[in-house]
Amino acid sequence: MADQRTSVMVDVGEHGLKKHDIKTSTVVFMIFCLVAAGCFGIEEAIPDSGPGLTIIMLCIMPFVWGLPFGLVASELGSVRPQEGGYYKWVQEALGEFWGFQAGWWRTISIYIDNVSYVILAGGYASRFWDFNRLEEFIFKFAMIFIFVFINIRGVKDVGIVSTILAILVMVAFAMVAVCGFLNWGGDAETASTISFQLTPEACEGAGDWLVYIGSGIAVIMWMYSGYESMSTIAGEISNPQVIPKGTLITIPIIMASYILPTVAGLGSLGQWENWGTNGDGIGYGEVLTHFWGIGFGLFFTVIAILAQCSIFNTYIASGSRGFFSLADDNLAPPIMVRCDKKYGVPYVAVLSIGIFSLLLCMFPFGLIIVLDMALLTSSYLLVFISTMVLRKRIPEEEYPFRIPGGDGLMKVICIVPIALAVFAFLINGSDYFIGGMVGLLTGPLLYIIWRRRYGGLSKKAPDLFPVNPRTGLQYGDTKRITFLLLLMTIMCVAMRLFAPWYEGWFGGANEWDPDDYFDGMFPNADLTGLQHILQSGVTILIAVCGIACVVFFLLSKKLEAEK
Numbered sequence: 001m002a003d004q005r006t007s008v009m010v011d012v013g014e015h016g017l018k019k020h021d022i023k024t025s026t027v028v029f030m031i032f033c034l035v036a037a038g039c040f041g042i043e044e045a046i047p048d049s050g051p052g053l054t055i056i057m058l059c060i061m062p063f064v065w066g067l068p069f070g071l072v073a074s075e076l077g078s079v080r081p082q083e084g085g086y087y088k089w090v091q092e093a094l095g096e097f098w099g100f101q102a103g104w105w106r107t108i109s110i111y112i113d114n115v116s117y118v119i120l121a122g123g124y125a126s127r128f129w130d131f132n133r134l135e136e137f138i139f140k141f142a143m144i145f146i147f148v149f150i151n152i153r154g155v156k157d158v159g160i161v162s163t164i165l166a167i168l169v170m171v172a173f174a175m176v177a178v179c180g181f182l183n184w185g186g187d188a189e190t191a192s193t194i195s196f197q198l199t200p201e202a203c204e205g206a207g208d209w210l211v212y213i214g215s216g217i218a219v220i221m222w223m224y225s226g227y228e229s230m231s232t233i234a235g236e237i238s239n240p241q242v243i244p245k246g247t248l249i250t251i252p253i254i255m256a257s258y259i260l261p262t263v264a265g266l267g268s269l270g271q272w273e274n275w276g277t278n279g280d281g282i283g284y285g286e287v288l289t290h291f292w293g294i295g296f297g298l299f300f301t302v303i304a305i306l307a308q309c310s311i312f313n314t315y316i317a318s319g320s321r322g323f324f325s326l327a328d329d330n331l332a333p334p335i336m337v338r339c340d341k342k343y344g345v346p347y348v349a350v351l352s353i354g355i356f357s358l359l360l361c362m363f364p365f366g367l368i369i370v371l372d373m374a375l376l377t378s379s380y381l382l383v384f385i386s387t388m389v390l391r392k393r394i395p396e397e398e399y400p401f402r403i404p405g406g407d408g409l410m411k412v413i414c415i416v417p418i419a420l421a422v423f424a425f426l427i428n429g430s431d432y433f434i435g436g437m438v439g440l441l442t443g444p445l446l447y448i449i450w451r452r453r454y455g456g457l458s459k460k461a462p463d464l465f466p467v468n469p470r471t472g473l474q475y476g477d478t479k480r481i482t483f484l485l486l487l488m489t490i491m492c493v494a495m496r497l498f499a500p501w502y503e504g505w506f507g508g509a510n511e512w513d514p515d516d517y518f519d520g521m522f523p524n525a526d527l528t529g530l531q532h533i534l535q536s537g538v539t540i541l542i543a544v545c546g547i548a549c550v551v552f553f554l555l556s557k558k559l560e561a562e563k
């Protein structure tokens with residue numbers, strides 16, 4: 001049987017995809033837009049985790065989550081600068097099945113991410129101009145239309161727009177930092193509310209600490225995610241080595257853009273209990289409004305809208321190329337590889353993001369991101385594992401850039417965020433856990449459907465990727481699906497044992513208040529029985545994953561005869 005870890009290298013230019021001359025500075029601004037584009041979102045963590053703990057996580061998380069993935073993306077991007085990026089890395093290291101899981105999970109998480117940025121931009125605009133529902137939808141439609149059009153014109157235009165927007169965002173948050181530090185300590189109106197206490201209340205035990213950490217860790221991890229997204233368009237850049245260079249430059253810029261405005265804002269304005277992204281919450285713009293006047297506050301509000309536009313703009317490029325690469329490997333509908341003859345852009349994939357965003361842009365923000373972190377972190381786990389595998393497989397002299405410190409340090413850099421991701425899975429809450437697990441299950445399901453329908457890599461290299469005539473999949477795929485379902489079953493069992501204590505299903509200090517947890521999402525709903533529904537949901541997931549695992553195990557014994 002052929003080595004299932006082999007990757008197929010093809011020239012995606014055969015579909016009409018064009019290359020562009022992109023400078024390192026442009027890549028820096030594009031990565032800034034993909035990962036950060038400002039501190040928006042951190043406001044949610046401050047009242048839930050406490051100002052001190054939020055700042056500590058902002059300072060620690062880059063070194064255990066953001067920096068490791070930035071380094072990994074730089075190393076793999078330098079030695080394998082392919083269209084599809086992280087999807088191709090996992091495919092080469094772990095094979096077609098796991099490559100599809102990474103590509104699908106991250107691509108669909110980008111689709112979900114993009115909707116959230118449209119929702120946030122519409123929310124900022126609605127508060128600024130007092131839109132009604134129809135006017136807000138028209139604004140969102142215009143935003144989607146404009147940036148889909150820009151993306152159809154090609155990566156070069158995306159880079160130009162990202163550069164302009166990134167500079168504006170950096171200037172705006174630099175103003176917040178300067179204003180905050182110049183007014184450190186506040187004034188008579190705010191001085192009494194300034195506090196850097198560690199958590200909202202005195203922690204009485206490990207359960208309380210986990211609650212406060214869990215309230216903010218998903219947000220902070222999300223804020224430091226996205227370094228790999230630029231890798232998906234490497235095939236369209238004349239010199240793809242500018243991507244790892246730009247990644248390493250961007251990492252400290254993003255750290256500073258998060259930490260300095262947050263510390264300055266809390267140290268000057270205080271009122272940390274009232275920070276938030278909703279209409280009544282205090283944010284970074286209020287720092288400028290309070291100390292420098294309404295004009296600066298209005299300027300910041302406009303920048304807040306443009307920041308969401310900048311992320312939406314760059315993620316259209318990244319997400320559409322993920323689908324393009326899957327379709328190019330015959331693992332997604334072939335229509336996704338169609339390119340515009342004039343601009344050389346996979347316009348169908350770009351339009352699919354626009355249509356998806358348009359359909360979901362009026363949903364609540366919290367509901368949209370339920371699936372996101374589980375899909376994102378799961379794809380990251382596969383990339384970290386692939387990094388360790390490829391270190392052993394690819395000769396050292398082929399690497400233009402390698403993480404310094406040898407293989408030992410590289411393994412630490414990969415293993416620490418893997419452990420953090422598993423920890424985050426459990427403490428994000430059972431609702432996020434259930435939504436994430438349902439999202440993950442779409443991976444093996446669609447792999448079975450699309451692999452059988454479109455042929456997968458067997459169409460490109462039948463000798464390397466032979467088809468099992470009994471299953472229509474690759475030899476060994478039922479075993480791989482069994483292993484994935486086993487891992488999911490173990491995670492569900494762990495959550496079922498952990499959640500009753502952590503979320504206080506049976507009462508206690510950590511007792512969960514669904515009205516607070518879903519504040520603003522379901523204003524007219526009776527949520528008193530939601531804990532029992534979530535508890536049952538985890539139990540159902542254990543049964544579904546466990547039964548499916550046993551079924552595929554039995555099928556593998558019967559159908560996986562050697563070729």
